[in-house]
Amino acid sequence: MARTLAEKVWAAHVVRHAEGEPDLLYIDLHLVHEVTSPQAFDGLRVAGRGVRRPDLTLATEDHNVPTINIDQPIADPVSRAQVDALRANCAEFKVPLYPLGSIEQGIVHVVGPQLGLTQPGMTVVCGDSHTSTHGAFGALAFGIGTSEVEHVLATQTLPLKPFKTMAITVDGELPLGVSAKDITLAIIAKIGTGGGQGYVLEYRGSAIRGLSMEGRMTLCNMSIEAGARAGMVAPDETTFAYVQGREHAPTGAAWDEAVTYWRTLPSDADAVFDAEVHLDATTLSPYVTWGTNPGQGLPLSGSVPSPANASDEVERTATERALDYMGLVPGTLLREIQIDTVFIGSCTNGRIEDLRAVAEVLRGRQVADSVRMLIVPGSVRVKLQAEDEGLDTVFIDAGADWREAGCSMCLAMNPDKLAPGERSASTSNRNFEGRQGPGGRTHLVSPAVAAATAVAGTLAAPADLPALS
């Protein structure tokens, strides 16, 4: 029978199947960080259980860590206690850990792919909803809660009901200045924050094939913002080229064997999806969110919507609430919205290509006086690569703040926060109320739009900026 990519990966990991029960699925890679794991390790201790496969588990410190003065103890005692708990747990249960200060430290979803640990056809989980990022490799990757973290630590498996499958086909050539971030914001605006619920999304079509691995990671990363636990892209030559040569990638005969297997993974031509969505890439333009969920987005050329135009009562009240929180007036051109802070970073857009896109805009320009700009690399390796390419000099010369690696202002668990009422253009993934600091207001954008906004002081695309002489 014809099968989709997701169904093939699922079938290859079923340990136990019984009618009327969830399948027991084997997990190839379990990524761990300090926020969602302490209660799971505690649970193991209480039950007298161990970690079944520490060799398939990897921990890093990312959510809480400061992005300055990382050679000093973490100032916030509660954050420090949580990081210390991770270190003690990893030592006790023999789980490999890349702590703050390690050259391999960084955001868990940047670190995995970078080390070559994320490979096609694998099952990958982490106590973090943006685990969907790893689906870019044709892996089935999804976020789990702390009880499930404990379950995977103890058994290396998870009981799961099969997902439904949704094909999201994006065909055509992307216009200049339109990135993977714009594609995902357009998709979420189209299908809504609940549109993907219960589904694994498979991104297909010529525009997807044309994306780099980093672009595909950005796209899969935000699948959860459409309600889907996982998003996937079929592995191809782009995927293999990215994986080959990385620290944990197979070599020699094992590489050939792996690639032979990976080539069998793409969805069969006659496979049937439970749902299909189509997008014409040629009609896309830079997107920006105006509201308090990632589905409340529009092309940058648009204006703030009016609750009066909502299709139903639920949408009308949601729009009213969002505009009230965001301090926006219907009809205002999005390009006229003034921004106080620009944040570049996160597991969505904190990789080297994102930083290059930002540097391309900032080179020879200045961040507006009214704007503070924070640039936070996704990992220490990304930071070093950027510095190797001289991007840090571009950032610093433009007046931006160049920081150490971590999740930072994406979720404001460390000292990097918006003040109440402060407005950001952010390359992160969530514009929820208070996400970047209590009372903070977030507009989600691509790295290029974020950089142009930093220069203009208002929401802007690079094409809006005066040409450099």
Add this chain to the structure above:
Amino acid sequence: MDAFTTHTGTAVPLQRSNVDTDQIIPAEYLKRITRTGFEDGLFASWRKDPDFVLNQPHHAGATILVAGPDFGTGSSREHAVWALQNYGFKVVISSRFADIFRGNSGKGGLLTAEVPQETVEKLWALIAADPATEVTVDLAAQQIRAGDLVADFAVDGYVRWRLMEGLDDIGITLQSGAAITAFEKQRPEFTPTTS
């Protein structure tokens, strides 16, 4: 985990859609390393508003939350479930739940009862008319009863069985230990290890 068969209590109407887990429990509360004491963080930002529904004295002691569609979207933080439970909630009723939140709830023993939006609105009306209205959520019959309202709700069959038996997932899985070991023996050798 305590077994769940039926629960009767008063209910709070949360008339908002897309209640994400950042609202249920903001990130600043996630630094704790325990499973208890999260009640102070529940809807922390919204509770600063004296008019917020949870601050109304007539809803004190409520154990059932009746929310708008797409409840629990966003972050996978299970702290959202713990915060609701620590505060005293036993059941959340909504027309649509985010997948991860629903999964986490099932693990922790918080019942997510899915009903049509029409039923949510009837419940809101009943509670508005009398906040002391007793709502019964009967997991055995998969039925909600309140005033003259009798409505079925949807819940995953396997989760329902586990909740009713009060079973621990890990304990169930460990019974398949031999199957896990057999599976591990035939995994392709090219799959990576972290060590």
